[in-house]
Amino acid sequence: MDGLDALKGKYLEGISGAGDEAALEELRVAALGKKGEISLKMRELGQMDPAQRQEAGQALNRLKDEIDAALKAKKSALADAALDERLKSEWLDVTLPGRPRRQGTIHPVSQVTEEITAIFADMGFAVAEGPQIESDWYNFDALNIAPEHPARQEHDTFFMHRATGDNRPPHVLRTHTSPVQIRAMQTHGAPIRVIAPGRVYRMDMDQTHAPMFHQIEGLAIDRDISMANLKWVLEEFCRAFFEVDDVELRFRASHFPFTEPSAEVDIRCSWDKGQLKIGEGDGWMEILGSGMVHPHVLRAGGVDPDEWQGFAFGMGIDRLAMLKYGIPDLRAFFESDLRWLRHYGFTSLDMPTVAGGLSR
Ligand code: 2U9
Numbered sequence: 210m211d212g213l214d215a216l217k218g219k220y221l222e223g224i225s226g227a228g229d230e231a232a233l234e235e236l237r238v239a240a241l242g243k244k245g246e247i248s249l250k251m252r253e254l255g256q257m258d259p260a261q262r263q264e265a266g267q268a269l270n271r272l273k274d275e276i277d278a279a280l281k282a283k284k285s286a287l288a289d290a291a292l293d294e295r296l297k298s299e300w301l302d303v304t305l306p307g308r309p310r311r312q313g314t315i316h317p318v319s320q321v322t323e324e325i326t327a328i329f330a331d332m333g334f335a336v337a338e339g340p341q342i343e344s345d346w347y348n349f350d351a352l353n354i355a356p357e358h359p360a361r362q363e364h365d366t367f368f369m370h371r372a373t374g375d376n377r378p379p380h381v382l383r384t385h386t387s388p389v390q391i392r393a394m395q396t397h398g399a400p401i402r403v404i405a406p407g408r409v410y411r412m413d414m415d416q417t418h419a420p421m422f423h424q425i426e427g428l429a430i431d432r433d434i435s436m437a438n439l440k441w442v443l444e445e446f447c448r449a450f451f452e453v454d455d456v457e458l459r460f461r462a463s464h465f466p467f468t469e470p471s472a473e474v475d476i477r478c479s480w481d482k483g484q485l486k487i488g489e490g491d492g493w494m495e496i497l498g499s500g501m502v503h504p505h506v507l508r509a510g511g512v513d514p515d516e517w518q519g520f521a522f523g524m525g526i527d528r529l530a531m532l533k534y535g536i537p538d539l540r541a542f543f544e545s546d547l548r549w550l551r552h553y554g555f556t557s558l559d560m561p562t563v564a565g566g567l568s569r
Pocket of ligand 1: 386387388390391423424426427428465467468497498499500502503506521522523524525526
């Protein structure tokens with residue numbers, strides 16, 4: 210067939226000189242497309258006699274394959290060259306040091322919870338935990354808070370939803386961690402020494418109150434536990450927690466449904482230029498509530514009040530954290546702004562100062 214060598218020369222040269230994929234595609238269409246030169250030549254085969262057709266057909270197929278192969282090879286060469294170009298402009302120095310990442314800090318409430326549990330652990334108290342959604346019985350009845358008792362309203366309780374027609378008392382978001390100790394008494398019986406730290410919920414919201422806050426409560430039951438033991442335990446706790454040797458506590462008679470007698474506990478302190486000093490001065494600051502566990506409460510926990518007695522106490526962790534670290538409002542707890550937390554001495558977890566205690 211005439212002209213095949215010329216065609217071959219023209220296309221192979223064109224392909225080899227093509228500068229991009231678009232030029233290659235143009236050449237492919239011109240040679241192999243429906244109306245391309247090779248395709249037109251294919252059509253001429255119909256008018257040839259069989260011998261000529263066989264020879265010309267083979268030659269045309271070879272040419273088609275050669276052009277095809279040249280197109281593929283050039284396409285991949287162009288892609289390689291484009292990648293080389295990109296790699297030259299988009300290089301990356303993998304030996305550069307990494308950018309420092311902002312580190313979080315331990316939350317003041319977690320820090321103080323750990324401090325308090327460690328102090329009570331040294332005095333033989335185990336940590337107990339329980340559900341945050343409680344039955345009405347565990348949160349109120351077991352704690353000697355009867356259905357009509359005003360404390361149910363005072364606690365500003367969040368009640369869980371009940372389906373219409375379900376008249377059972379609704380579950381509640383626990384208003385104190387006391388149900389945990391009822392459960393601990395039921396499970397382990399007496400004697401027992403536990404503390405229960407955790408989240409509690411009351412419908413209360415202002416500058417110094419949040420609807421979720423943290424309490425830690427303690428319970429010690431034995432055959433002859435007295436308020437003298439309570440006083441010693443709380444004094445030991447305050448000495449360790451506030452890191453002051455001379456602490457003085459004042460027990461003021463009070464009332465809680467779950468303890469009898471009950472006492473609110475104040476600590477001697479002074480305020481010097483807005484700075485709280487524990488253990489000196491002529492001021493008193495309330496830090497916790499306490500008392501001897503009410504016999505009804507012991508019975509609800511499955512403990513016989515004729516054989517056993519014990520003390521209990523409760524305190525707000527958030528408030529103690531604010532007092533100890535001089536944090537004036539709740540923003541440090543909720544916004545978790547690192548600058549704010551660092552200002553009050555809560556350093557990043559990876560900083561060496563944390564291993565040896567907080568740098569203040
Ligand atoms: C059981 C029996 C008795 C725990 C107690 C208080 C007194 C108390 C408040 C302190 C600050 C709550 O966070 S706060 O508002 N708590 O005054 N709590 S006695 O008494 C118990 C607990 C469990 C079985």
